[in-house]
Amino acid sequence: MSSPVRVLQYGVGPIGLACIRTILAKQETGQLVLAGAVDISPEKVGRDVAELLGGGLSPTGILVSDDAAAVLAETTPDVVLHTTTSFLDRVHGQIEECIRCGVPVVSSTEELSFSYDRHPGLSAALHKEAVKHGVAVVGTGVNPGYAMDTLALMATGVCTDVSEVHAVRVVDAGKRRKPLQLKVGAGLSAKAFEEKKATGVFGHIGLRESLFFVAKGLGWPLDRVDEQLHPVLADAEISTPFLTVASGNVAGIHHSITGYVGGNPLLSLDLKMFAGAKEPRDAVHVVGDPPVDLVVRGGIFGDTATVAVLVNAIPLVLHASPGLKTMMDLPVPRAFACSPNSG
Amino acid sequence: MSSPVRVLQYGVGPIGLACIRTILAKQETGQLVLAGAVDISPEKVGRDVAELLGGGLSPTGILVSDDAAAVLAETTPDVVLHTTTSFLDRVHGQIEECIRCGVPVVSSTEELSFSYDRHPGLSAALHKEAVKHGVAVVGTGVNPGYAMDTLALMATGVCTDVSEVHAVRVVDAGKRRKPLQLKVGAGLSAKAFEEKKATGVFGHIGLRESLFFVAKGLGWPLDRVDEQLHPVLADAEISTPFLTVASGNVAGIHHSITGYVGGNPLLSLDLKMFAGAKEPRDAVHVVGDPPVDLVVRGGIFGDTATVAVLVNAIPLVLHASPGLKTMMDLPVPRAFACSPNSG
Numbered sequence: 001m002s003s004p005v006r007v008l009q010y011g012v013g014p015i016g017l018a019c020i021r022t023i024l025a026k027q028e029t030g031q032l033v034l035a036g037a038v039d040i041s042p043e044k045v046g047r048d049v050a051e052l053l054g055g056g057l058s059p060t061g062i063l064v065s066d067d068a069a070a071v072l073a074e075t076t077p078d079v080v081l082h083t084t085t086s087f088l089d090r091v092h093g094q095i096e097e098c099i100r101c102g103v104p105v106v107s108s109t110e111e112l113s114f115s116y117d118r119h120p121g122l123s124a125a126l127h128k129e130a131v132k133h134g135v136a137v138v139g140t141g142v143n144p145g146y147a148m149d150t151l152a153l154m155a156t157g158v159c160t161d162v163s164e165v166h167a168v169r170v171v172d173a174g175k176r177r178k179p180l181q182l183k184v185g186a187g188l189s190a191k192a193f194e195e196k197k198a199t200g201v202f203g204h205i206g207l208r209e210s211l212f213f214v215a216k217g218l219g220w221p222l223d224r225v226d227e228q229l230h231p232v233l234a235d236a237e238i239s240t241p242f243l244t245v246a247s248g249n250v251a252g253i254h255h256s257i258t259g260y261v262g263g264n265p266l267l268s269l270d271l272k273m274f275a276g277a278k279e280p281r282d283a284v285h286v287v288g289d290p291p292v293d294l295v296v297r298g299g300i301f302g303d304t305a306t307v308a309v310l311v312n313a314i315p316l317v318l319h320a321s322p323g324l325k326t327m328m329d330l331p332v333p334r335a336f337a338c339s340p341n342s343g
Numbered sequence: 344m345s346s347p348v349r350v351l352q353y354g355v356g357p358i359g360l361a362c363i364r365t366i367l368a369k370q371e372t373g374q375l376v377l378a379g380a381v382d383i384s385p386e387k388v389g390r391d392v393a394e395l396l397g398g399g400l401s402p403t404g405i406l407v408s409d410d411a412a413a414v415l416a417e418t419t420p421d422v423v424l425h426t427t428t429s430f431l432d433r434v435h436g437q438i439e440e441c442i443r444c445g446v447p448v449v450s451s452t453e454e455l456s457f458s459y460d461r462h463p464g465l466s467a468a469l470h471k472e473a474v475k476h477g478v479a480v481v482g483t484g485v486n487p488g489y490a491m492d493t494l495a496l497m498a499t500g501v502c503t504d505v506s507e508v509h510a511v512r513v514v515d516a517g518k519r520r521k522p523l524q525l526k527v528g529a530g531l532s533a534k535a536f537e538e539k540k541a542t543g544v545f546g547h548i549g550l551r552e553s554l555f556f557v558a559k560g561l562g563w564p565l566d567r568v569d570e571q572l573h574p575v576l577a578d579a580e581i582s583t584p585f586l587t588v589a590s591g592n593v594a595g596i597h598h599s600i601t602g603y604v605g606g607n608p609l610l611s612l613d614l615k616m617f618a619g620a621k622e623p624r625d626a627v628h629v630v631g632d633p634p635v636d637l638v639v640r641g642g643i644f645g646d647t648a649t650v651a652v653l654v655n656a657i658p659l660v661l662h663a664s665p666g667l668k669t670m671m672d673l674p675v676p677r678a679f680a681c682s683p684n685s686g
Contacts, residue, residue, distance in 0.1 A: 159678045
C-alpha cells in the first residue's frame with residue numbers, strides 16, 4: 001500500500017472542522033492523514049484541532065497556525081483542502097500560495113467550481129500558475145460541485161440527443177445545521193430579507209456557476225441568463241432546533257436560474273431551501289432521447305455531502321493533469337478511504 | 344472549431360448500425376463524421392451503410408469492408424467504435440489491431456468494461472499495447488458501463504462513509520427491441536431456459552464486470568461472489584410486438600450478483616429483464632453517511648442508451664492518457680455533439 005496522502009486543512013470554520021473530523025476518522029484506513037491546519041481566527045490559532053472539534057478527542061499535536069507559508073513549508077503536504085470563503089476574488093491569493101509551493105488544491109470556494117464566467121482573468125491566472133507548478137486545482141462541494149451540475153451532466157451521458165436539462169433541489173433547511181438556516185434567511189421578516197438580498201451576496205452561492213458548468217459540458221453557448229431569488233414565507237409558525245419562524249416571516253429561499261440557448265429557456269436550476277420544505281429531493285430531468293428522470297429521494301444531505309465531495313476529490317485531483325480543473329474534467333466522483341468494516 | 348472526429352465503425356450488427364445512424368445524425372454539428380465501416384458478414388460487405396440502415400437514406404459513399412487492416416490504413420480514423428461481440432477472448436485481436444494502428448477504441452464488448460477479474464492476462468496485454476502505441480481503450484455501454492456500475496459508484500461520491508451499495512435495474516423487455524427479448528429468453532419453456540443457461544453464455548453479460556468495477560472503485564477486496572440466474576415465468580399470457588409468451592413459459596430473466604467483503608454481502612446488483620416487468624427503473628441504494636437513495640424513474644432506455652454511452656465516450660477516450668481504461672478512469676460521461684436546436 002502506498003503511503004497516506006498528507007492533507008493540509010486550510011480554513012477551520014464549520015466546513016473545515018467537519019473536514020478535519022472526517023480526515024481523522026479516515027486515518028485508520030492508512031490512506032490519508034492530517035498534516036496541518038491553517039486559519040487566521042485569533043481564537044483558533046495555537047489550539048489543537050482536537051480541542052476545536054470538542055467531544056473529548058485526544059490531542060492530535062496539530063495546532064492551528066495563521067502562517068500558511070510556514071505550514072506549507074514545514075509540513076510539505078500532498079494536497080490542500082481549502083475551505084475559507086465563497087468568493088474567488090478574496091481567496092485566489094491563498095490558493096496561488098499553495099500552487100506556488102507545488103501543492104494541489106481542493107477548494108470549497110463556490111465561485112471556483114466554474115469560474116470562467118464570473119472571473120475569466122483570475123481563472124486564466126490560476127490555470128497558468130497551476131500548469132507552471134505542475135499541480136491541479138478544483139473547486140467543488142455538494143452544490144455547486146455535484147447535485148445541480150455534475151449529476152445533471154452525468155444524466156445526459158445516456159442520451160444520443162438532448163434538448164433541455166432541468167435540475168431541482170429541495171432542501172428542508174429545518175433539518176440542517178444552524179449556519180445553513182441563517183444563510184437562507186430563516187426567521188427574517190420579508191423586509192429584512194429584501195435588504196439582505198440587496199447586498200448581492202445573499203442567497204445560495206454557486207447557482208450561476210452550476211448553470212455555466214452544465215452549458216459548457218454540453219457545449220451549449222448561453223445567450224441569456226435569468227436569475228431569480230425570492231423568499232419562501234411561512235404560512236404558519238415553524239420551529240427548528242435552532243430558531244422559530246413566525247407565520248408570514250421568511251422560512252428560506254427559492255433561488256432559480258435559467259439559461260437561454262438560441263432564445264429558448266433550455267437549461268434551468270431550481271433550488272428551494274426552507275424550513276419545512278416538503279419532499280426534499282435532488283432531481284434531474286433531461287428532455288432528450290432517451291429522456292431521463294433521475295431523482296435522489298430525500299435529497300442529498302448537504303452538511304455531510306459537502307465534506308464528502310471535498311475529501312473524495314483528493315485522489316482525483318492528485319492524479320489529474322496540471323491546471324485549473326472543474327468536476328467535468330475529473331473522473332467520476334466516488335467515496336475515498338471508506339473501509340466497509342470501519343463503521 | 345476543431346475538425347470533426349473521424350469515426351470508424353467496427354461491427355455493423357444492430358448496435359453498430361444504431362451507432363452509425365447516430366453518427367450520421369450528429370454529423371451536422373461538425374463534431375464527428377463517419378470515416379468507415381467494417382464487418383465480416385458476407386451479406387453486408389460492399390454495401391453502403393445507408394442501404395443497411397434502410398429508410399431511403401441517401402448513399403453515404405461508405406461501404407462496409409471485411410478488411411479491417413485496409414480500412415484502418417486507408418481512412419486513418421481518429422477513433423474506432425467497436426461493436427462486435429460480448430466476449431474479450433474473441434475480440435482482443437480486433438482491438439489490438441486498432442491499437443497497433445495508433446487508434447483509440449471505444450468498445451461495446453461487455454467483458455472489456457472491467458476485464459481485470461475474468462481476463463487478467465488479456466487485460467495486461469491490451470494495456471501494455473495501448474500504452475506502447477499512445478492510445479486509450481475503454482469498454483462501455485449502458486449496462487455494463489453506466490447503470491449498475493458508473494452511476495452506482497458516482498452515488499457514493501457524496502458519502503464520507505459507505506458500508507453497502509446495492510443497485511437494481513428493472514427492464515420491461517416487452518418494450519425493447521426483439522434481440523433483447525430473445526436474449527432474455529422470452530417465450531422459452533422453463534426446460535429450454537435451463538438448457539440455454541447450462542451453456543454458460545446465456546443471460547446478461549457484464550454483471551460480474553459491474554460488480555468488480557464498483558468494488559475496485561471503492562477499494563474493497565471481494566472475498567466471495569455469488570451469481571444467480573433464474574427465469575421469470577409468466578403467470579398469464581404476454582404479447583409483445585415480436586412474440587407471445589404462454590402462461591407458465593419464460594418472460595425473461597432475474598440475474599443477480601452479490602459481492603462479499605469481510606464475509607458480509609455488502610455489494611449487490613439485481614437485474615430483472617422480462618416482458619411485462621412493472622415499475623421499470625434504475626436504482627442505487629447506498630448505505631452510508633449520508634445514505635443515498637437514487638432512482639431513474641422508468642429506467643434508462645437501453646436500446647438508445649447503449650449507443651449514447653458509446654458515442655458519448657468518444658471525446659473522453661480521445662483525451663485520456665494511454666492505456667486500457669474503465670469508465671471510472673474517464674471524466675463524468677455527458678452528451679456529446681448534441682445541438683439543442685437540431686431536434
